Amino acid sequence: MTLFEVEKKKFSGMDSLMEKFHQKLKNEKDRALFVELVHGVLRYKNLIDYYINFVTKKGVKDKRILNILRVATYELLFLEKIPEYATVNEACEVASKISPHLKAFVNAILRNIIRNKNQIEESLERIKEIDLKSYISIKLSYPKFLIDYLEESYGFEKALKILEFLNTRPPVGIKINTKKTNVDILVQELRKSGVEYEVNSHNSEIIYILKGNIKDTQLYKQGYFYFQDLASSLVVGLNKEDFKKAKKVLDLCAAPGGKTFNCAEVIDGFVVACDINDHKLDVLRENILRLGFDNIIVAKSDAEIFNPDFAGRFDIVIADLPCTGFGAIRKKPDIKWNKSYQDIENLHELQVRILDNAASYLKRGGLLFYSTCTLGRKENEETVLKFLDKHKDFSLVSQITIFPDEFKCDGFFISKLRKEGER
Numbered sequence: 001m002t003l004f005e006v007e008k009k010k011f012s013g014m015d016s017l018m019e020k021f022h023q024k025l026k027n028e029k030d031r032a033l034f035v036e037l038v039h040g041v042l043r044y045k046n047l048i049d050y051y052i053n054f055v056t057k058k059g060v061k062d063k064r065i066l067n068i069l070r071v072a073t074y075e076l077l078f079l080e081k082i083p084e085y086a087t088v089n090e091a092c093e094v095a096s097k098i099s100p101h102l103k104a105f106v107n108a109i110l111r112n113i114i115r116n117k118n119q120i121e122e123s124l125e126r127i128k129e130i131d132l133k134s135y136i137s138i139k140l141s142y143p144k145f146l147i148d149y150l151e152e153s154y155g156f157e158k159a160l161k162i163l164e165f166l167n168t169r170p171p172v173g174i175k176i177n178t179k180k181t182n183v184d185i186l187v188q189e190l191r192k193s194g195v196e197y198e199v200n201s202h203n204s205e206i207i208y209i210l211k212g213n214i215k216d217t218q219l220y221k222q223g224y225f226y227f228q229d230l231a232s233s234l235v236v237g238l239n240k241e242d243f244k245k246a247k248k249v250l251d252l253c254a255a256p257g258g259k260t261f262n263c264a265e266v267i268d269g270f271v272v273a274c275d276i277n278d279h280k281l282d283v284l285r286e287n288i289l290r291l292g293f294d295n296i297i298v299a300k301s302d303a304e305i306f307n308p309d310f311a312g313r314f315d316i317v318i319a320d321l322p323c324t325g326f327g328a329i330r331k332k333p334d335i336k337w338n339k340s341y342q343d344i345e346n347l348h349e350l351q352v353r354i355l356d357n358a359a360s361y362l363k364r365g366g367l368l369f370y371s372t373c374t375l376g377r378k379e380n381e382e383t384v385l386k387f388l389d390k391h392k393d394f395s396l397v398s399q400i401t402i403f404p405d406e407f408k409c410d411g412f413f414i415s416k417l418r419k420e421g422e423r
Ligand SMILES: C[S@@+](CC[C@H](N)C(=O)[O-])C[C@H]1O[C@@H](n2cnc3c(N)ncnc32)[C@H](O)[C@@H]1O
Pocket: 232, 252, 253, 254, 255, 256, 257, 258, 259, 260, 274, 275, 276, 277, 280, 301, 302, 303, 304, 320, 321, 322, 323
């Protein structure tokens, strides 16, 4: 039913829908399986539909039945631990609740998939020989425009590596709150609570949780850490010396607070953390209380509208802007299906508009950090080029694309720009 609801909303609003259904499940194992199934189907939707269409020829029109079949097919293809008969029985059971005669229909399709697996795989291999892009679009399950776009941006081989990596299951990343604890203490506590973890080799303040529920621990309640992926921690992580020198930092799109907290941990001044979304601002405030920061000022502000109170006031402006989020597909596989090339264009324009305002909020000699959790040149390098073209008083200091397949984290982009003049 979750997948049916998600598809009805054209794969948008996924987070709140997942949360709603997640809350209904009390058992930790059931919750994990629920996420695995919903994410798995979204991750491999094209491949799963290829199997279903192969045996039905005309496809399945009723979206409720289609999604029951998708979950079952995902189990058949990817979850060896679930016996085939259990998958088929469960799917028939759920279908019969919609209408008793559907049981036989679902049973026939799933049995056909099981019987014809080899034949279906062979037919896919034939597509590979004739049309490689179509094959990738089915096998790795991505819309064709995204494959083309990443190929244009980084070349075919690299695009393929990125697309493959973005289909992997992400571990949960946490960032140690260095105001309250350090790596050694947190690691000791994690060991005691039986959580399996891995300290990240690029940033030892990031720990990946491999097994165990960390949110229900006292460590979380006491504010010893917050959730963050390695990639997102690098805006501050790679530029700590700049942040240490800053007295006033503005974070234009701050919620739920990752970069604001990274910054608040190291600066000897304060951060003004803004966002447009009331609910996200509430989450930000809750996080600040839990983590115990006293150098963050929260304000509701629309970054697209010029705010004269901010003009010329800040040493650093962080512009971690709305984007297509292709770098975060591992965690949010619905992004594959709810974005179009037009979104890339629209977000690029929005980013340029917000950066225009950000430029005026900096003092002379100040630093602008522009970042996105997306991949592809249009929203990254091209946004920066357009900004630099308009703002001749800025220069590019450094720029990095965090390629997910190389860093084993989300895909990300960070650009550091300096406003001319002495501070
Ligand atoms: C990429 S997220 C920011 C993540 C955050 N920097 C962090 O590290 O946790 C983008 C944020 O921009 C906010 N946003 C979108 N449009 C905005 C606008 N016009 N003005 C201010 N915030 C905006 C969204 O509500 C969202 O919280």
